[in-house]
Amino acid sequence: MHFSISKDTLCQSIQIVGHAISSNSPQASLRGILLTCKDNTLTLTGSDADISIQINLEPNEENNLNIYEEGKILIDNKYLNEISKKIDSDIINLEIIDGSLTKISGEKVVYKINGMFANDYPVIDFSKPENEFSVFAYQLTSIIEQTSFATAPKETRPVLTGVNFNLENNVLHCTATDSYRLAKKLMPLNYENNFNVTIPARSLSELKSTLIVDDEKRITVALNDKKAQFISDNIILQTRLLDGGYPDTNRLIPTEFSYVLHIERDYLIKAIDRQMFIKTDNLTINNLKCSEDEIILSNKSQEIGESNESLNGTFEGSPLDISFSGTYLMDALKALRGKDINIKFTGSMKPFILESVDDDTTIQLVLPVRTYN
Amino acid sequence: MHFSISKDTLCQSIQIVGHAISSNSPQASLRGILLTCKDNTLTLTGSDADISIQINLEPNEENNLNIYEEGKILIDNKYLNEISKKIDSDIINLEIIDGSLTKISGEKVVYKINGMFANDYPVIDFSKPENEFSVFAYQLTSIIEQTSFATAPKETRPVLTGVNFNLENNVLHCTATDSYRLAKKLMPLNYENNFNVTIPARSLSELKSTLIVDDEKRITVALNDKKAQFISDNIILQTRLLDGGYPDTNRLIPTEFSYVLHIERDYLIKAIDRQMFIKTDNLTINNLKCSEDEIILSNKSQEIGESNESLNGTFEGSPLDISFSGTYLMDALKALRGKDINIKFTGSMKPFILESVDDDTTIQLVLPVRTYN
Numbered sequence: 001m002h003f004s005i006s007k008d009t010l011c012q013s014i015q016i017v018g019h020a021i022s023s024n025s026p027q028a029s030l031r032g033i034l035l036t037c038k039d040n041t042l043t044l045t046g047s048d049a050d051i052s053i054q055i056n057l058e059p060n061e062e063n064n065l066n067i068y069e070e071g072k073i074l075i076d077n078k079y080l081n082e083i084s085k086k087i088d089s090d091i092i093n094l095e096i097i098d099g100s101l102t103k104i105s106g107e108k109v110v111y112k113i114n115g116m117f118a119n120d121y122p123v124i125d126f127s128k129p130e131n132e133f134s135v136f137a138y139q140l141t142s143i144i145e146q147t148s149f150a151t152a153p154k155e156t157r158p159v160l161t162g163v164n165f166n167l168e169n170n171v172l173h174c175t176a177t178d179s180y181r182l183a184k185k186l187m188p189l190n191y192e193n194n195f196n197v198t199i200p201a202r203s204l205s206e207l208k209s210t211l212i213v214d215d216e217k218r219i220t221v222a223l224n225d226k227k228a229q230f231i232s233d234n235i236i237l238q239t240r241l242l243d244g245g246y247p248d249t250n251r252l253i254p255t256e257f258s259y260v261l262h263i264e265r266d267y268l269i270k271a272i273d274r275q276m277f278i279k280t281d282n283l284t285i286n287n288l289k290c291s292e293d294e295i296i297l298s299n300k301s302q303e304i305g306e307s308n309e310s311l312n313g314t315f316e317g318s319p320l321d322i323s324f325s326g327t328y329l330m331d332a333l334k335a336l337r338g339k340d341i342n343i344k345f346t347g348s349m350k351p352f353i354l355e356s357v358d359d360d361t362t363i364q365l366v367l368p369v370r371t372y373n
Numbered sequence: 374m375h376f377s378i379s380k381d382t383l384c385q386s387i388q389i390v391g392h393a394i395s396s397n398s399p400q401a402s403l404r405g406i407l408l409t410c411k412d413n414t415l416t417l418t419g420s421d422a423d424i425s426i427q428i429n430l431e432p433n434e435e436n437n438l439n440i441y442e443e444g445k446i447l448i449d450n451k452y453l454n455e456i457s458k459k460i461d462s463d464i465i466n467l468e469i470i471d472g473s474l475t476k477i478s479g480e481k482v483v484y485k486i487n488g489m490f491a492n493d494y495p496v497i498d499f500s501k502p503e504n505e506f507s508v509f510a511y512q513l514t515s516i517i518e519q520t521s522f523a524t525a526p527k528e529t530r531p532v533l534t535g536v537n538f539n540l541e542n543n544v545l546h547c548t549a550t551d552s553y554r555l556a557k558k559l560m561p562l563n564y565e566n567n568f569n570v571t572i573p574a575r576s577l578s579e580l581k582s583t584l585i586v587d588d589e590k591r592i593t594v595a596l597n598d599k600k601a602q603f604i605s606d607n608i609i610l611q612t613r614l615l616d617g618g619y620p621d622t623n624r625l626i627p628t629e630f631s632y633v634l635h636i637e638r639d640y641l642i643k644a645i646d647r648q649m650f651i652k653t654d655n656l657t658i659n660n661l662k663c664s665e666d667e668i669i670l671s672n673k674s675q676e677i678g679e680s681n682e683s684l685n686g687t688f689e690g691s692p693l694d695i696s697f698s699g700t701y702l703m704d705a706l707k708a709l710r711g712k713d714i715n716i717k718f719t720g721s722m723k724p725f726i727l728e729s730v731d732d733d734t735t736i737q738l739v740l741p742v743r744t745y746n
Contacts, residue, residue: 076677078650079650079677079678082647082649082650083647083650086643086646086647087647088643088644088647088682101678108682108683108684109644109647109648109680109681109682110680110681110682111678111679111680112678112679112680113677113678114676114677114678270459270461271461271482273459274455274456274459274460274461274482275482276455277451277452277455277456303487304449304452304486304487305452305474305484305485305486305487306484306485307482307483307484307485308482308483309461309481309482309483310481311481
């Protein structure tokens with residue numbers, strides 16, 4: 001294999017496929033980027049077995065790609081990354097010179113790097129799944145930012161570590177829950193086949209950092225019951241799906257409420273933030289005492305002390321006393337959009353929901369916490 | 374104790390004294406800031422026993438300080454820091470309400486924080502040592518930036534973890550060495566009493582982050598054989614000195630040279646940086662092969678591969694082949710100033726020195742490494 005390419009193109013491509021690579025993967029081949037020259041195309045592939053990213057480059061004026069000889073080689077992502085960032089030339093020349101020994105040269109610097117044999121790389125099937133539609137990049141961003149923080153961090157129930165995408169009657173329901181809170185985003189989507197898949201939160205996070213650069217761009221989504229692909233220009237991000245049925249969360253979301261707190265979102269974020277350092281057993285538990293006369297946010301810890309703050313807002317309903325995780329409330333508030341929100345309660349030990357006044361497509365639900373003060 | 378003060382003043386003061394505090398100190402009282410109101414002055418003190426920082430605030434228009442009642446209290450730095458940053462008011466009110474329980478209030482938020490008894494705080498003697506002179510802030514910055522990186526990180530020889538300040542005949546010799554490299558900075562200083570003290574590198578680093586804000590400001594230095602103080606306006610940073618005689622390093626620095634490499638500093642930094650990722654047993658060992666015809670910088674590792682680069686520069690002397698730690702060379706290059714440097718050698722297994730062409734007050738010395746290629 002032998003090719004030359006613009007430093008900028010190679011550097012950017014390595015950054016992107018590098019997002020799929022775990023630098024401490026126990027499998028040496030997965031710490032590498034697979035470079036393949038075939039049919040006048042340079043393909044870069046990175047993978048951690050769950051997520052795989054592939055970029056296909058054809059020669060053009062911008063990338064200055066010239067393929068002199070077909071072939072393939074696997075090189076540690078760390079080394080390619082360092083070299084492509086720091087080489088002393090606008091054009092990088094890469095050539096296999098002996099087995100897997102690869103010569104990479106700039107203007108005066110010449111590297112000879114021990115590659116790995118391309119045949120050691122796992123075979124990854126990048127064929128496009130049958131269900132294909134497209135969405136705007138900003139729509140994916142909203143879904144990811146407004147739901148994925150609520151997925152479960154640990155794998156006690158693996159399916160909860162992902163965001164569920166359920167298309168029913170041309171409405172895409174995106175849901176994440178760790179069973180203590182839930183985030184849900186609805187999005188209209190005209191597509192003939194209903195589907196119900198759960199995508200790992202980590203894949204969505206890498207999707208956001210790699211494919212989503214221009215909000216107004218359309219991203220192709222293709223999926224079946226095994227995998228999902230996200231495609232933008234010459235980049236494919238492919239992720240496995242999480243196995244197992246996603247729980248039916250609709251019945252968890254209350255629809256009738258006895259109390260409503262109307263408050264400014266940023267103002268409440270700051271008030272919670274002022275009390276976050278007061279922790280009990282490393283958790284921040286806040287308390288709200290609401291009546292039509294007064295709204296008091298407080299937090300008390302045996303060790304540290306306490307904080308009390310009278311909030312500006314409007315409360316409707318009989319007096320309510322409710323405690324909850326400040327961290328979860330903060331996450332939910334940050335995931336909403338707009339200036340004003342409603343927090344709707346059904347009782348002091350019942351889940352409550354947060355909604356933006358201007359946006360009924362997003363629901364944040366938080367479970368209260370029992371306290372013994 | 375009871376006082377009120379501007380949020381900005383309290384916040385800045387806490388940031389500064391906080392530099393002396395280790396948040397994970399095993400001694401709870403040292404995780405705190407001591408607040409003392411006496412003689413119409415609010416004093417904040419932070420310490421980790423090695424470094425202590427004290428700020429004295431007297432009421433003025435800017436700080437809006439009002440002292441209503443004398444007294445003292447010790448409060449965890451973490452809590453004071455959070456509160457002073459996030460409180461909802463331009464004026465903070467602080468009052469001991471019961472034993473060590475302290476009420477801190479803003480506009481609507483009221484904290485009641487469990488303080489610690491001020492009597493638990495170690496007695497720190499802030500009396501000023503007898504040898505007193507002043508230097509410009511930029512002079513201290515140069516000394517710290519150009520020497521302290523070369524101190525030893527570990528305490529096998531404690532005195533090497535500090536920078537030695539030795540005044541002789543109105544020249545201050547500042548020296549740091551970990552016995553594999555040495556950094557030396559000379560500075561004229563008119564002061565009648567010679568001294569020879571070694572200041573911990575960590576203290577110098579905190580000095581740089583706290584007292585040095587305006588290059589042109591003069592900083593008062595006061596020292597004896599036990600401690601050193603650095604004073605700027607109402608801030609005192611006091612550090613213990615390292616015990617033990619500092620080695621005589623003058624005889625280590627060669628004065629006659631058989632070879633000189635003249636090269637651009639930034640250019641060499643970039644060339645070394647391009648090869649830094651090629652490590653053997655986690656160390657970067659570079660090799661220079663110099664003759665009057667060619668200068669080759671290279672680096673070779675069994676595992677990763679190799680790099681070769683022909684450098685632009687001028688070499689005087691018979692051919693030389695020398696290996697060294699790339700990290701040490703990089704540190705030395707970054708600590709020099711100016712565009713062009715001379716690297717002066719006496720032999721392939723002898724220490725070599727790096728000097729800026731424009732500045733003869735700074736010497737960087739590096740020991741070569743034996744290789745078996």
